[in-house]
Amino acid sequence: MADIQTLKDIANRLRIYSIESTTAAKSGHPTSCMSAADIMAVLFHHEMRYDVSIPRGANNDRFILSKGHAAPILYAAWHVAGHPGVTHDDLLQLRKMGHILEGHPTPRIDFVDVATGSLGQGLSVAAGMAYTGKYFDKSDYRVYCMMGDGESAEGSVWEAAAFAGHYKLNNLVGIIDVNRLGQSDPAALQHDTEAYKMRLQSFGWNAIVVDGHDIAALVEAFKQGRDCTDKPTALIAKTFKGYAHDNAAAGISDELNWHGKPLGDRGAEIIAKIKENTNMEAFIAPAKPTSTLSENEDAEIKLSAPPAYGADEKVATRVAYGTALKKLGQSSNRIVAMDGDTKNSTFAITFQKEFPDRFIECFIAEQNLVGVATGCGCRKRTIPFASTFAAFFSRAYDQIRMGAISQANIKLVGSHAGVSIGEDGPSQMALEDLAMFRSIPTATVFYPSDPVSMERAVELAANTEGIVFIRSSRPALPLIYTDMNETFAVGKSKVVKSTESDKALLIGAGVTLAEAVKAHDTLAAEGINVRVLDVFCVKPIDKELIISSARAAGNRIITVEDHYREGGIGSAVAEAVCEEAGITLQILGVSRVPSSGPAAVLIDEHGISAAKIIAAVKKSMA
Ligand SMILES: Cc1ncc(C[n+]2csc(CCOP(=O)(O)OP(=O)(O)O)c2C)c(N)n1
Incomplete structure (x- = not known):
């Protein structure tokens, strides 16, 4: 049985801490936190199962705050949950130079898996985690993703929604905090929760409209999600931006022009009013996880056999990519692959034929492809190799850019480099990809020239932390290296x-x-x-x-x-x-x-x- 009153008190504590920290920082997004406070209290103290002492534990439920500007309430949630690294004093250091509680969440903090703040990306990452939990780990951890209603205008949200519906990710819960307002204007659908519901249902989701300030209703909605065995669940939570119970935030709540602004002098008054009806010691210990996965450690992964080519053979590097990935897959079941409906061009198909259960077809949705890979790679569960034509990674450049901030460990393999693809013409030719990837600070960029060096590049990629891009080519090329044991290294020509x-x-x-x-x-x-x-x-x-x-x-x-x-x-x-x-x-x-x-x-x-x-x-x- 949920302790409704204590959850209400916890929600109020979260509101108060969000106002306090943004007031101390003189910047931030308190009203975006206040609408989400009741949802966060139910999630962190009733619904989710996690061990506070191992924030990124393999068995914990995962939470992605896709609306990353609401970071103060995420920090407040871990403070209330008892994370020793987030004291009340830490909350008051929000956004200060050198402190880990930055303006938007990043994995510098141990309870954050990926950076958020570029809106529209969290659901893909969450879907990648949920796919990993359901199909690779075969575990019962669940994945929760909180989005804004304004954010849900991003196309990438719907790429992810289609993916999650298609793969029946019933371990995934997406929550839309429908607080009606965006930054400078109301979101297009305002409080039309039925429209969100129909859209999500049509994407194959178990969509539930709920009063996002009614703790008991939220508890019940999350339960309905848990009970659903064949669909992802969406909670379409009707809320008010800047909400506080008992009309404590009148004049701010549901008003435009308060986005991204600390509450200033009004803050103290609102806090005092909320405190009148709040037990500031309220606490419910989070439930512990039930699954028993072991943590994955980094271990070197080698090709199961060295390259094997005749000195006069001509082989395209894209073909050698598939061969190498298959060999890596034979050496470690952490190697997984995904592609955006180009697997017969990129040769990811060679891996898929050998390991169909470790391949994800992401269809023609490259932003989601990269987001899913990022999610799969979190907590060292897998080493994901995502492939498509190199040109089409440009569609996911923001995901790749955020991948650097997220410390993402993903391997991106782009085929069809340059004019040498020939007749298909310029729309299919990657001619900007090296520039794009070179400017990513955590990226390693390989451009192998023959099948032998391609196989070694793939092997190096699996063992190189961070974002690795491998550029592959379409034409069959002669061997440059006839010694099959030729050695290659990161940073070496x-x-x-x-x-x-x-x-x-x-x-x-x-x-x-x-x-x-x-x-x-x-x-x-x-x-x-x-x-x-x-x-x-x-x-x-x-x-x-x-x-x-x-x-x-x-x-x-x-x-x-x-x-x-x-x-x-x-x-x-x-x-x-x-x-x-x-x-x-x-x-x-x-x-x-x-x-x-x-x-x-x-x-x-x-x-x-x-x-x-x-x-x-x-x-x-x-
Ligand atoms: C891709 C992207 N575009 C624009 C922004 C700037 N921005 C930050 S918050 C925000 C409004 C978000 O509204 P909503 O998703 O409804 O969240 P709320 O704060 O209302 O909960 C905007 C436009 C951003 N962070 N990311």
Whole structure:
């Protein structure tokens, strides 16, 4: 039986702490917290099962505050729950420089799994966690995600809703705090809770409209969610922004222009009024989890067998990706894969055929694909590899950007790089992806050039913490490395051709490395020696090897890439050598929007073919 009065008192404590902390910070979103206080009290002290002393324990229920600007109430909830690292004094340090209780939640705090604050992303992450709980861990932990009603205008929310409905994630509860108001305007649906209900039902959800300030009704609604065995549950909670019981926040509650503003002098008055009817010692110990999963530790995962290719074979790196992932999957059941309806192009299908139970089809919804991967990877439950055409990761760039703040451990594999995909034309060509991923602070970026180095890149990715991007290519490419035990490392490039009398250093990757090798052979026949470097790891870039190789090759560097000239390999090399005296750099790359055409013609037309490299070498020597 729920202790309704104590839960009411706890809700009031949460309201009070949210007002106090935002008042002390002189900024923040108290009214967004106040609407959610009753829901949070029921969640943290009646519904959820978790061990406060192990906030990210494998068996705990998970909670994602998708409306991250309501962070003060999340911090208050863990304070009331008894987290020793969140004292009342800590709450008053909200948003202060150096304190972990930042303006929006980040995993610097041990009870936060992912950063939120860019609205619309939490439900995908929660769905990834719920999928992991139901299908990979086969455990009974549940996942709760709190969203704002304004936030639910984001398309990514509905990508996630479709995913959760399709996969019948009955261990997932999405809560929409329908407080009617957004930041500068009311949300489009205002208090039309029936419209939310119909929308969610049509996405396959068990949708329940509930008075979000009625503790007993909330208790019952959560119970209905628990009892539902074949659908995710949505609580469409009708609330009022800035709400306090007994009309304590009159003039603020349900009024526009209070979003993101501390309550100032009104705060003390409202707190005093709430306190008149609140037991400030109210507490209910959170229920302990019942499942008994063990915690996963980091352990090195190796390919089950080394690469195996004949010296004359030509194999596309995207094909080698599938082969490598399958081998990693054979070594560890923590390896899982997901794709956005492109698995037969990215070759994630090779993994799926071997491990159908560890593959998630995310359909054509790339924001959700990345969010689901992020959720799957939380608490070290899995090591997710998510693939699609590299171009389409740009749709999920905000999720990737937030992934850095979230300390997400996800491996993103993008195929169909550059003009070398040919006839499909520019809409399918990734020409910005290296720039995009290079600017992510926690990202490692691999661009393998043959199947042997691709297999090793995939192996390295599984063992490299953070966001890893691997760029794969469509055309079949000749082997650069014929030793199947060739070693590769994060941050290390490889010199693949060299003499004592090199006149220039060519740097490429993927198809352009193959073109550089061709150029090398032609130039050698003409008596001009050039050094060729396989960049392999674009970030971190191998500054040392690039500089020493340039010094040994006439101080002339020519980079060549199947990517727009801005932000890719040339830029990375420029950043590496910019403080080195005497080195010249030419950047060959795509400089205008390409058209459809045969790959070889496009490669030449955009100035990145062997012939164009040869011309660039000769020009640089003239
Ligand atoms: C993607 C994104 N767009 C805009 C914002 C700026 N913003 C922060 S809160 C907010 C309003 C949110 O309204 P709602 O989801 O209803 O939450 P409430 O505060 O009303 O609970 C906006 C527009 C943001 N944080 N993220």
